[in-house]
Structure formats: structure tokens, C-alpha cells
Amino acid sequence: MSLSRRDFLKFGSATAAGVAVGSRGLDLAPVEAAATTLKIKEAKAFHGVCPYCAVGCAQLIYTKDNRIIDIEGDPDTPHTLGRLCPKGAATIQLSNNPLRPTKALYRAPGSDTWEEKPLEWMWDEIAKRVKAVRDATFVEVEKSKDGKDVVVNRTEGLANLGSACIDNEECYLLTKLMRTLGVVYLEHQARV
């Protein structure tokens, strides 16, 4: 998707060219042009949704060379009219942020540091641990209040918290997997 024209307002005879200003002495035309070059003009625009509160402000995410250069409200959005709050306006720093770890990290028992680990190793190790706890704590059949054997297929050794910060599809996969593993301790931020 290219930069959408509907994000533009119509006024005056606006052009991108350098403008004649009451400059005296120096020729300002080249620098003027720089000051009026729109950084998102050649950018790609994507439909986004603000990841903060639940108003769900649609955003336009502008990118260049696989890097986000600007995030703004999508003015077409009927329930927001393209407006944002400070958090929404800061969304870009969720992506472009040097504090973001970009490697999987592991902290060994008793250690006081993180170690970088390959993703595959992490996924494998986590899966092994999930299996170990599940197998060790699994309850397949339990007596009900009235003394009948009931298949409960439950583990009370695992818990999952979150998340209201992830997508519906992700929540769906999570619920589906966790419930089938027998996880009953399953919660997210609606409870806090």
C-alpha cells in the first residue's frame, strides 16, 4: 500500500516545492526544499491498530526499508477520526527502541545474569519442561462429589497468565493448546 492521499487535507495551493520566503541575502531555496520534504511521502503505509487501550484506534504505519518511520491515526476510522492519545502517538517506540531485547534470553538457576540462546534451543527446552511437569502432575481421572469416576485430564502444575496484549488469533491458539494440555490455571489481565 502506498501513502494514501486521503490522509491529506486540501488547502491553498500547497506544493512540495521550496517556497519563496522573505529571505534576505542568502539563497534559501535549497534548504527550504529540505524543510518541506515530507518523510512519509515515499514510504509504504500499512493498516495498524493501536496496541494500548481498548478504544482500538486504527493507525497508519509508514515504513521505509523495513523500518517504521512514522505511526499516525488513520483519519478514516469512524470511532476515532484518526486521533490518538499520547500512548498511541508513541507506538513507534515499541518497535524502534534500543531497550528491546532481540535475542532469546535464558537465566540458569541461581545465576545473576542472562545468557543469549538460540530460539530453537529455547522452544525445545521449554517444550521438554512443559511435558515433564504435565506428566508429573497430570490427573486423568478423579472421583466427583457423588463418588463417580470422572475423566478430568487436568494438570495443576502449570499456569499461564496473559494476555490481553496479544491478538485474538494468538489467544485462540493459546487457549486451544493450554486447555488441551490440561491447564486450568489460565488467566489474563481482565482479572486485574
Next chain:
Amino acid sequence: MLKIPDWEMTIVWYFFLGGIAGGAYFTAAIADNFGSARDRAVSKVGYLLSLPLTLACGILLIADLGTPLRFLNMLGAFKFWNPMSIGAWGLGVFGLFSLLSSVLSFSTSQQMVGLRRKLSLVGSIFGFFLAAYTGVLLSATTLPFWGDSRLMGALFLASGASTGMAAISLIMFLGGTAAGEGWGKVKKADRYSMIIELVLLAVFLGLLGSAARPLTSGQFAPLFWGGLVGVGLVIPLVLEFVGQRVKAVAALGAVLVLVGGFVLRYVVLMSVQA
């Protein structure tokens, strides 16, 4: 909330030295045009003093810029109502006069002397300008006290003249040329300047009223009253009258005048930006 420009010691020195340069040049010009032959030392010292000071001023001014390499941009616009703009132009023009006068001050050719004298009368205007414009520049800001001062330029000019004269007399004293009539004349002219400055200062404070508070009360008040009014004006004047005949005392008076001139710029600049 208004903002301060962070003009600190570099600018204090610039204002101070610019005042001396302008004052010295003008004194030299007066001595050159209206004095006797015995006053030649005065004019020579005055011209020659103004040149390095003006050079120093230019360097200080450039050094204080956020982007010194763009100092020529100062000449990019000529706004006659803008003290900073014409100040930059004025400094440059005065520098030229100062250079020419200095060169010519070594000449004894009648023709050259005549040229120098005429030149110096025009140059004096720029000398005065250099001493005064810095005051007008401050008064053309929005900051309290600076923006409220109507006589800042006038005061700086008087102070510039006085410090210029004091500098000449001091150099003559140190250079051993304080024997002649010229030295006495410079001292005398300086007395007048100081009296004018003192009167202007009184009117300046009177006109400002409570707006002068950054100077007259608070942390800069001791320096203002003691350093400028006392050390810089009253004591030298008293010394002039009391110790007129003792050269060392008179020289001390000149030193104090210079100190006072520096203190004036310092307190005016720093009190508002403290």
C-alpha cells in the same frame, strides 16, 4: 516563562572589550583632531589599542555562536532595526577603520595624517556604535530589566568611553609615556565620562524603578553597588581629585575604572540570566 539566551563570560568579555575599543578609538580621534601635537601618543595608543581589541571582539563573538562556522551568516541579512544584525556589520566596519587608523598612525606624512584625522572622525561614529549597540541589543529583548532599560545603550556608551580612556591612560602609564600633557587630558576626559556615566546610571535606575531589582537587590547587588558604583565609579573619581598628582594613584584609578566597566557588563548580563 521567558527564556535566557545563555550569553555568559564570552559575551561579558566581548561587551567589555568592545566598549574599550570603541572608547579608545574615539578618544584617539578626538586627540588626533582636536589635541595638540603632544597628544599624539594618546591617539597612537588609542588607535593601536582598538585594533587588537576589535579583533578579539570578533573572535569572542564567533566563539559564542552555536555554530561558529556559520559566522558569516550574520551578514546574511541586513536589518537596520535589529541591533544584532547591524552590530555584526558595525563591528566589521569599525574593524576596518581601526586597521586603517592604526596603520596610518605610524605615518608622519602630512597627507596621511590628514587622511587619518578625517577617517577617524567617521570611524568614531562606529566606535561609539560598538560601545553602545550592545546595550541597545539587550534592551531590545523581552527579558525583564533588559527589555525595560531605555538607557542601556547610553550607559554602555559612557562606560565604553570611560574604560577606553582609562585603558589608554593605563597603557601610557605602563609604557612610560605618561609624562606628557596628553596623559592628563585623557584622565580629564575620563573624569567627565565617569561623571556622565554616573549621572546616566542614576537616571537609568530611576527610570527602571523596581525593574532594576536584579541589579539593585539580590545576589548581584553587592557586586553592582560595590564593584560598579563604588570601585568602578566613585572611588576612581575620588582618587582623581585626591591623588591627581600622584601618577600611581591615577593609574590605580584607571585600573578601577576598567574593573568597573567589566563589572557593569557582568552584572547586567548575569543578573538577568542567573
Next chain:
Amino acid sequence: MTTNLIDIQNSDVIMATSNMAENHPVGFQWVMKAKERGAKLIHVDPRFTRTSAAADMHVPLRSGTNIVFFGGMIKYAIDHNLHFKDYVVHYTNASFLIDPEFKTATDGGGLFAGYDAAKRAYDQKSWKYQLDAEGNPKRDLTLRDPNSVFQLMRRHYSRYTVEMVERVCGIPKEKFVAAAKLFCEASGPEKTGSITYALNLTQHTNGVENIRALCMLQLLLGNVGRPGGGVVALRGHANVQGATDLAVLYQDLPGYHPMPLRDAHPDLKTYLEKTTPKSGFVVNRPKWVVSMLKAWYGDRATKENDYGFDWIAKRASADAYSHQHIFVDMYNGKLKGFFAIGQNPAVGGPNAKLARAALEKLDWLVVQDIFLTETAEFWKAPASPPHREAAGTKNIKTEVFFLPAAPAAEKDGTLTNTMRLIQWHEKAVDPPGDVRSDAEHIYQLGKRLRTLYAGSKAKRDQGILALTWDYGDKHPDMLKVLVEMNGVAIEELRDKDGKVLYRKGEPLKTFADLRDDGTTTSGIWIYTGATVWDAEGKVVNRTASHKKGDEKDYLAHGWGWSWPANRRILYNRASANPAGKPWSEKKKFLWWDPEAPSNVPDKKGRWVGLDVPDFNAFLAPDAKGGDNPYIMRADGKGAFFGPLLDGPFPEHYEPVESPVKNLLSRQQMNPTAKIWKVGDKRNELAGVGSAEYPYVITTYRLTEHHLSGVMSRYLPMLAELFESHFAEISHELAKELGIANGDTITVMSPRGKIHAKAMVTNRFKPFTIDGKKIHQIGVPWHWGYNGVPGLPGSKGDITNDLSATVGDSNVFIQETKAFCCNVKKGVV
């Protein structure tokens, strides 16, 4: 929420009980728009906030007294005959008669009939309708019968006088009356009012009853299902609605089916019998559940194996597994492994110090987040005496796995906003380095588990192997997941006459087409309709539609897709009178058009208007059930009488920690509230009127920060907006304690203490409660020990170290809006 943010502009009065301007600023524009159109805004909040600044009237009430406020409003409306009588008679259960054995709390000293003190629970046998011979509830449309819900409600709230409101809430009488008059007059055919709420009502030990009280007031005034009316539930996270729909919650399965209980639901048949009512729209539950099981387990789900129902875990008890249960059980060593996905309980949950201590007892912890949260780095937490003297890193044996996760801008998917609007967002850039979407982390974990269990013959492992778990090689295809959630026809589906309804594999257009014979799938029935096929059999993702609204469609049905069935205002049948005509021209929204073509040839009549009918579009107003707007309820009526675990009518009880005695009854606190006993003095509670902890404290959020701070404290642009962690206190309290604005103070509760800067402000005022001065302070809870280096103020003490592990009886939500504390100057 029942309504739509855009529709707030049609309100005549808006009562914000939440701090909407601060927490939902972009939604708040519709309140401002309504104001420009002449509406009034009342802000009911203990604090004077940025919402109060925009309000016509600020009504401060002591934290934890919401039910007294709403109860007072209900009484005021009834006493002054301001309720919308036609609406109340026809669309609510006000006219229904209740078992004569039932007693309200007015007659029971603060308790309803059936309380069992030993069990701390109610026997609800008298909490039911009187039935006629045919089994239908008996009604008295004059509302005069003393056993009618209306009269019982009236009797119940007879104690909630304006004087009582003043004494308990601390709202001066005149102010309350002015607010009550203003709001209750926005009733009747010509006017509507809306009420917003958020965590201000939920985070109490009577959180559910708080919301019920609000809803009752709205029903009484005829403000639900009508333009400009409604219950405006404002949710805090981008997908708290979606995560709730998708049941990342202990108590249910996607689409609001109860999570099976061992005793009540031993098999699918019993489960469906017990959870499916005899009338109302939920009679269709079997279709929804079976379709979900088919979505999850595919071909392996057969009629013979109950469609894999047994593979889903069954709960041992209803009183288990909630957020607070998790940390108590974790602290007690029961839990071994724990996932924290996009959630930061080391800061964000109640009694956070307990949560951090509990994490130390785990074998392993997986944190999936954008930044290194306090939860991921709990082992680096500063000392928290007396429980932990220094950072005892060596002694913490928990293994921690941190999986870097991508924010929304770096992945495809949908988010469901507070008004049930599902919007698709596109992946704009690839996540950097080894960062992956949460979906990929979850998907990969599932794939590996399936490999680990491959070949297992054990019955208990068959669910994992049966799981439909094929969404691509590396990164799962999100559209494929969405289509599975939507549901498809497993085989060609035909109607009764043999006409092809769906091709094989075609996404279902509506949940009305779901079947309980295993021929349809749907991961979550309420999302059915979100994706469809075009003529070529290509998926059309309706959540990604971007059509603006216009004058004809101000609710913009072409923007995204709203569940259920793209309806924008729920219960919208109530916007027309029982005869199907708009209540008034001004509030016209949905009406019965007798001339419009029906779905049956040769018949006429259907519901038309500005929205998709939240009703059978072809059911005439005079048909049976034609005046039942509340289709999700078995009786079709809005419930004034609505049995919850703590009573069928909301009754005021003081918060678990309160500086005062309950003035309404001798029941000090909610008699059914959940109070956990935790060892090592980790959940001590202050007694009533404690001299040690004399002040009320409320915790809250700020516009510039986000919840536990993970998405704000690490962002310089946001983290720099507040100089430091702070506590807001009144000038009066500051004077008493000798505190100046900007002083560091210590706030302490029986659970812990924190240091923060005092923000002394006129926006806080002491309350006069029953003649006594009660101070209340406020502390935002966004801070933690991590943040932006170079911005010291981005870090701060954890406010939730102060709060207690106590919960509402129905849903176990914490009580962080009202508890007790002490304040001392300096670092104590």
C-alpha cells in the same frame, strides 16, 4: 459495552464513573461532542481528574461506596417517578413475581434470604420466580404486587436515602440530589443517558454487584439498547475484550461457555444439559460447543468420543485457578511451571510482593514480552524487607526463559476493542533479530509438544495429538487461524429443501448456520461471520474492511466487523416500543416495518433501521417473544433481580479494609467475599477503623502510562512525561502531616510500603463520613524497578505491594480501588 463509542454523542446526559478522559481519551471525544450538542457530563469519582475538569459536575464519593450511590439514584428515580415505566414493565423482569420466601437485605440485616454463615455462601432456593401452571414466570404488570421484583427492589433500596448517601459516600446532599435529578431526568421516550465504567467499579470485593447496580439504574431509566443510552464498559488493554471472548480465563471456553467442572459436567451430554437454558437464544449452545470441538480436534472429534470433550481439562472447583489463586498456589509450591505472556504480575497484580515471592518458588518461568519486564527479572528485584533482605539471586533456583515478542505493528492479526469491534492489523515490518510474534512462540511450543508426544498411546495424550495444529511451517498463517475461529462447513451443507447453503470448506456467514452434528466448525461462535468467501472461494476478511461511516450509517458498519453479527448496539430491539415503533422520532433507531419483505416468501414484516437487529429480524412485535429484547436471557427480559453469589440485588458492604463501620447494616463487608490466608504474614489486613492505617487509598492509571508500565516505562517519549512516581494527597492531609509538595513520603499498608513524591493538590479533599473527617489518598500503579536508563523517574516503587489478596465472590477480582494505608513524611 452494550453500545458504541460513536453513539455516545447522542446522549443527553453522560455519567462518567470511570476516568474516561484520562484512560480513553480518544473515545472521550464523543462525550465532548455530546457536550457540544448540549449534553451534560457528570463525573462521579473520588478524585478530581482530567475527566472532572471537562465535566459540568464533579461528584466526589469515597472509594468503595458505589452501590450506595447507585442505590440512592435508583431510590431517587423511583421516589420521583422518573423511571421509564413502559420500558421497565415490558423489557425488564420488574413485573415478575419472586418466591414469597425471599427476603431482601433490608429485612435481613444486610443479608438476603438463605445465608449460610458456616459456608460463607447463600442457599439460593428462594431466589427464584413464581411460576404459573405452564412453568412461565408469574407477572404483575401494575408492578404493585409486594413480591414483584419492582416492589422488592424498592423495598431493598428504601434505606438508600439521600441522607444515607451523604453519610456513607460523603457526597453533600444537595450535590447528590442535583446529580440524581440531572441524570434521572434523562429518561423516557425523548431522552437517554449513558454511564461509563471501568476498573473503578470492578476492582472491589463487590465488583460484579457494582456493575449490576449501574445496569439496574440504566434499565430503570430505559437507557439500554437505545441510541445515546447504554452501559459503556471501557476496557484497558487493546485486546482485553478479545482475550475474554477467547477465554484466556479460568472459568470459560471461547464464546462464553463455562469451563467444565468435574462434579457438574462429567461428560458432554450433562455439560450441555446443564448449561443450555430452555428458552432464549442460548438454546443453541450445543451447536456452538460441538462446532468449537470440531475446530479444535478436527476429524478426531466424533460423536462417539463426545467430539473430544474429555480432552479439555475439567476444573475441580469453581473456587480455584483465578489470578489470585495462581499466586497463592504458586507461593505454596503447588505450581511448577509458569508462562507470563504479555503480562507483568510482578507489578500489575494485587499484593505484588507476594507475586514476586511466589515466582521464586517455581521450577521454571517463561516470559514472552516486548521488553524485559519486572516479572522476567524478578530475581533482580531490590530487597523488600522484612521478607527479602537483599537480592538473593543465588538462592533463587527458578529457571527463566525470556522469549522476545513482537508488538502489533510487526505482525498480522485482529484485536477486539471495547465496543466488540474486531479490526485486522497488518504486519508493517519484520520483527528484529530473534523477536517473533506471540503466535509463533505458541505455535512452535505446540509443534514441539506434539512431536514429544508423538506415538503416545496413552489416552490422556490423545488430545494433544488430535489438536488441529497446522498453520504453516514457521510462522503460523493468521488468516487461516481467523477462518478456523470463524468456522467453516466441513462438507457441503444444504437447507431443508436441498438448496446448497455452503460449499465444502466455505466459511460460515452466521452462527445461525452452526450445527451440532459435527458438520460445522467454529472456534468461537460469536466471531462467525468475520470471514466469508467471495464468488471465487477466496477468503474475504471482513475485519480488514475500511469503509467510513456516513449520515446514513453513522455507526459505520463497513469499518471492521463487530461481534455478534456486526451489531453495533446490543439489545437494540429495546429502541422501539413493545408495538415495534420508535419510542420517539428523536431516538429512532430500530423499528418493525410491516411492509418490508420477510424471509419467508409471501410474508411481510421485518426489523429495519440503523443497525443489524440484535433480535430475530423477522419476529413480529406481537408474536410470542416479540417484546423480549434481552435475547441472551432465558426470559428475554433485563434483570433487576439477578442472582449472583452475593445476592440478587446489589447491597452495600464496606471494602474489606475500611476506616468506617457499615452504616447500612451490621454486615461490615461482603459476606461472601474471598479472603485468602497466606503464610508468612504476606496477606495481613487492617481492621475496621484501624488507627495504624487510618487513610483510604485508591490506585489508578494515568493517560501517559500503560498499566504495569511495560509499554510505557521503557519508551522515552512516555516515560519522560512524569518526573517520578507520586502519590496525590490533599492540602488538608499534607498540613496535618507536615508534608510539602515534592517531599518524599512513605505509604504503608499491612502488606508493604512504598516511597513516592507527594503531589499535594486541591484535587483531593477529605470526605466527611457520618460526621467524621476521612482522608483519602491516590497512588498510580505504573511504576516498577525497570525503566529507561537516564530517566530516573521512569522507575519507582511498586504500588501493588500495598494491595491485598482479597477477591470478589463471583469472579475473584481484587480490591485495589479501596483499601487502607498510612502516610509518613520522608523515608520510613
Next chain:
Amino acid sequence: MARTLAMFTDTSLCIGCRACQVACKQWNELGMEVPEWTGTYQNHTHFTDQTFRLVRFIEEPKPTGELAWLLMSDVCKHCAQAGCLEACPTGAIYRTQYGTVDINQDTCNGCRYCVSSCPFGVVAFNASSGTAKKCTFCNDRIHNGLGPACAKACPTESIQFGFRDELVARAQKRVETLKGMGFKEAQLYGADSNGFLGGLNAFFLLLARPGTYNLPDSPKLPQRNVVVDSLLSIGSAVLVGLGALLAFRERGQGGGDA
């Protein structure tokens, strides 16, 4: 010149959310700053080289005794007679074709005269670039048909962007409405082109007198006294000149060795 553009900040609609402040930072790529304790929600007392929009929070009792929390998003006023522009010796500060005032970052040499010449304390010096900085009115955006980032983000339309004449007309109507609602002190600030500084191209609707918002009642162009001050300086020059003349003409009297 094109038709003058303006921003109208209606403080009666401001909810103090600071979206404008952040949106401004985001678009203009302004850096992080360590905030200062102001005793309220505000994170700075004044504009900086990294803060072009600043939301002010003012607690002020209403005449009725009730509390008002006055919220105001402050910004460069883009004065029709701009002190900074007049003060700039390099011409780096210029007026755009839309009437806004911008600083050319490639010409500014950092003399900082503009900093002290702004009647509102807007312009700030940036040490790393060595230039003066302030709100650009999103010059790059307005030249490409986009509104300023702050106005675009503002959730409640407290910041409105458009043609100045239209906005002024709307603002005047709004004042009347507010007065009718009981906001007795509602007033426009800088809307009048015949008023101070020739009118502001970023003008405001205030709910109290300007001083309450830390705005000068009647800001003045600092250059207005240059002529008088110069004449007085010339007077001083004449006096000093006469004194010197007197000293050097008194031949043979006084001075020197006796």
C-alpha cells in the same frame, strides 16, 4: 503568499492528555529529556529545544469556589509580528508562505538572540546542533497538505488547524457559546490581527485571564524601542564627545606634571 494558516487551541476542550506533546515529538523526532518536578502533572515549566508543545496544568478555584483544573496545550504562537524573526541576524528565521514562522536549521548560527526576543519564551537553543529550535508548525507537513502532527492527534479537537480567518470566526462563536454557559472569563488570546503582535497565527481560547496561564496580558515586540534607545545612545555620545573635546581643547591647563 498563500492564505494564512493557523492553529486555534481551544482550552475549553483540552483534556490535558498530552497527545499533542508526544505526537509532536514523534513526528519531529525530538529527543528524550529528564523532566522536572513541577508539583503537578506538567513535566516542564517551559519549552525546550526538545519540547515544542507543552501542556500546562493549572489548578485554579472558580469564582463559585469549586475547583477548576485549567488545561492548556501551549505552543509557539507564530506571531504576525514575531520578535524572534525580527531579532534573527542571519535570516534563518523566516515567514513561510502560509504565515507561519520557521527556523532554517541550515542557516541558523546559534547566536541565541531570538531566544531572548520571544515574548513567550518559546525559542530554545539546542547545544548539539548549535541552532535555535522551536515549533515549525510542521512545515514539512503543511507544505504537503497535511495538518500539524499535534492538531491531527488531538482527541478532542482542542487544537484545530485551518485557515486563520475561518478559525477566528469559529473561535468568536465559541467564546459567545461559552459565555452563555457561564464561563464569564472566556476570551480569545491573539485572535485579533489588530491586537498585540499583529495577531497570533497560533491563537487560543482561554477560560481565565492570560496571566493565569502564564501568558503575558499584552506581549510586545522587543524591537519597538530600538529607535528611542539608539537616539538616547547618540545623546550619550554627544555628551561624552563634548567632554572629551573640552578635555583636549583646554590646552596648557591642568594635567601633566606641574
